[in-house]
Amino acid sequence: MIPKTPGAKAESRKVGRSRVLIGGKILLENLGMSMDCRMRDLTDEGARIVLAPGILTPDRFELINLRDGVFYSCTVIWRDPPQVGVKFDTRHELTGATDPRLVRMRALWMNIVNR
Numbered sequence: 259m260i261p262k263t264p265g266a267k268a269e270s271r272k273v274g275r276s277r278v279l280i281g282g283k284i285l286l287e288n289l290g291m292s293m294d295c296r297m298r299d300l301t302d303e304g305a306r307i308v309l310a311p312g313i314l315t316p317d318r319f320e321l322i323n324l325r326d327g328v329f330y331s332c333t334v335i336w337r338d339p340p341q342v343g344v345k346f347d348t349r350h351e352l353t354g355a356t357d358p359r360l361v362r363m364r365a366l367w368m369n370i371v372n373r
Contacts, residue, residue: 276300281324282307283370284315285363297323304335304345311340318347322367327352329363 280297299306321330329352332344352364
């Protein structure tokens, strides 16, 4: 039995996480904005996102995993600035995308990674 550390948060994840450091791009299309972030503690269901100090996100946003070319619709489930925990509502591979909206996201992704 592992003793609990005072002040430690209880683990509520249903699936194991992978500790990663992946560049991401948060998209706020309704505002015509985007911002850089880092994806951490990635699972199939969500991730911990690290933002620049002082940056806040809305409760829902879209995210591109710049390493793997994956596009997510996200909902914030916790905040601890400059970090947010998100769950992935949808997940789409951008490679080979044919949906017009995903084709636009693929072009954005390719433009970023080919700089």
